[in-house]
Amino acid sequence: MTASTRLSPAEQIPFFTGAESIRRTWAALEARLREVASVGRFTFGTLGRELEERIAALTGAKHAIAVGNGTDALIILLRAAGVGPGDEVIVPAYTFFASASAVLHVGAEPVLVDVVPGSYAMDPAAARAAITERTKAIMPVHLFSQMADMRTLRDLADEHGLLLLEDSAEGIGMVMGGRHAGLWGGGGVLSFFPTKTLGALGDAGMILTDDDAVAERARRLRSHGQAVDGSYEYLELGYNSRLDEIQSAVLLTRLETLAADIERRAELAARYDEGLAPLAPVVRIPFMAKAAEPGNTVWYVYLIESDHRDQLVAYLAAHGVGTEVYYPRPLTEQPALAPLPGARHPVPVAEAASRRAVGLPLYPDLTNDQVDRVCELVHRFHKELS
Incomplete structure (x- = not known):
């Protein structure tokens, strides 16, 4: 029996839920x-x-x-x-x-x-x-x-x-x-x-x-x-x-609640930033590109990167935390797109992200304590690796 199956529903942190909203x-x-x-x-x-x-x-x-x-x-x-x-x-x-x-x-x-x-x-x-x-x-x-x-x-x-x-x-x-x-x-x-x-x-x-x-x-x-x-x-x-x-x-x-929801997502993302920043460079937290500016940023997914992504996903799941892998393979590796004619352009950044990136829970119903719990587990996972 895994840890997640022993946790009560109240103790688990789904990747997404809108039930309270x-x-x-x-x-x-x-x-x-x-x-x-x-x-x-x-x-x-x-x-x-x-x-x-x-x-x-x-x-x-x-x-x-x-x-x-x-x-x-x-x-x-x-x-x-x-x-x-x-x-x-x-x-x-x-x-x-x-x-x-x-x-x-x-x-x-x-x-x-x-x-x-x-x-x-x-x-x-x-x-x-x-x-x-x-x-x-x-x-x-x-x-x-x-x-x-x-x-x-x-x-x-x-x-x-x-x-x-x-x-x-x-x-x-x-x-x-x-x-x-x-x-x-x-x-x-x-x-x-x-x-x-x-x-x-x-x-x-x-x-x-x-x-x-x-x-x-x-x-x-x-x-x-x-x-x-x-x-x-x-x-x-x-x-x-x-x-x-x-x-x-x-x-x-x-x-009617969209503006408040966007603001709440930003608060949660900032809490993730603060909680996970000490893990750099082992864990890459999101950063804003040079083109970003006030108003450009609306937090839909909080995406991190780790060299041990798949093990981290399994560890979080065992402790009741849902995640989502965005995306497990770049489009250049999708079977349905393989027959496309012409030479493929190199996509090393996309290939690396597909191996390293994972989305953490981020939605208005998420609590500060739940974000802190996710950060604690990410820290604990990488500490146990060392």
Whole structure:
């Protein structure tokens, strides 16, 4: 019997839970759910449109287009922006699979490049080296806690006449130079997966864009390619990706606490920083890239690196602490991407991170004592190694 199986549920620290947040906001959520039931429309109705308006106001986007999930948002954005067969899209090699699979779904080819150490964002120099005559777009990903270097990437895209699209699935609340994540080029996306900074109770997503043409086509594509006037005239093949009203109700409720949730995440991250800093350089704690600035940082995941990552994960699990390995292999090593044509670009930083990086619990329901407990266990693990 392991230590974790002997611990009571109250003593365990899950990688993520939102149970207490749901309890705190249940009265407001229940009122919105009753509204959904009384109206009797369950797929993209009044609350879905209200959510679009609220997200547009929050981010400053001219258009916010609600869809079924973050992956659909990426696929629809790529198509709406004109990416298709024969095109190449530059994507970081260290990210979730959907960043590359969305490119494949529209018939284009993801070109995988390395990331910047510590920030895990696309390396602009690697992106420049990957540009060919077939390159149509550069698509950085904003991972874990901060945006990619969007000023440099926008200049690079402009220099070569390329689309700049953003996988800003984790980026709600992140701002650089007064511009919200997802709005530095043709558009971006948000994911509202339950663990996200703004999370639903299921899948949900949003497309952000200031481009009227991209927005019009995205709205058409999310509803089978139907003309946006709802006339049952289908102009192209699209998708069934309309956000349901129940998830809209959840997200509207959680928007009320988003600012406080972001602040709480920052407090917890600072506590981790203080608790784990003495372990440097054996343990690498997150650091802000040079492109980071006030407002850019929104703590979604607290990612550390250790040469003994897998043993640390097992040790923490045995003591009741959940973790998540982001990501156990770079996209260059994914079997589904192996048949991609062309030479692969070297991705040593992504490869190293895939061996060393692990996410620790970080969410508003986490207590200070729980963070201190995780830090204590990380210290104890490395002390026992020596």
